[in-house]
Amino acid sequence: MVRCGTPRIVFNDLPLGNPLGVPGDRAMQQSSVTRALELARDAVTPGTVLKTEFKWASDDSWKANFFRVDETNLAELWQRGEKTRQERQQNRANGLTRER
Numbered sequence: 001m002v003r004c005g006t007p008r009i010v011f012n013d014l015p016l017g018n019p020l021g022v023p024g025d026r027a028m029q030q031s032s033v034t035r036a037l038e039l040a041r042d043a044v045t046p047g048t049v050l051k052t053e054f055k056w057a058s059d060d061s062w063k064a065n066f067f068r069v070d071e072t073n074l075a076e077l078w079q080r081g082e083k084t085r086q087e088r089q090q091n092r093a094n095g096l097t098r099e100r
Contacts (some may be wrong), residue, residue, distance in 0.1 A: 008043040011051045012037045015066050021054060028054055 012019060012032055021028030032052065039050050058061055069077060091097070 007046045008039050009050070011038055011049055012054050013055065014056050022056065060063050
């Protein structure tokens with residue numbers, strides 16, 4: 001991220017889509033926001049990176065399977081996607097949409 005020229009970063013080594021912490025872990029999420037605000041206030045040099053100690057799980061084994069798509073899970077992922085598409089279509093039919 002430093003190569004991108006980002007002025008300052010709080011880095012939580014967590015799965016994409018969970019930048020502030022584990023869902024439901026309010027203390028972790030609040031700490032992430034607090035650290036980001038403190039870094040924005042206190043960083044004096046460009047490219048400052050603050051890596052947190054936060055963990056998604058007790059070990060890093062989740063990284064090996066995160067976003068993995070292969071022969072062992074392709075059918076299940078397709079079925080989940082199809083179910084989601086059908087639910088969204090039903091929601092639209094019922095007038096439920098995302099406001100923009």
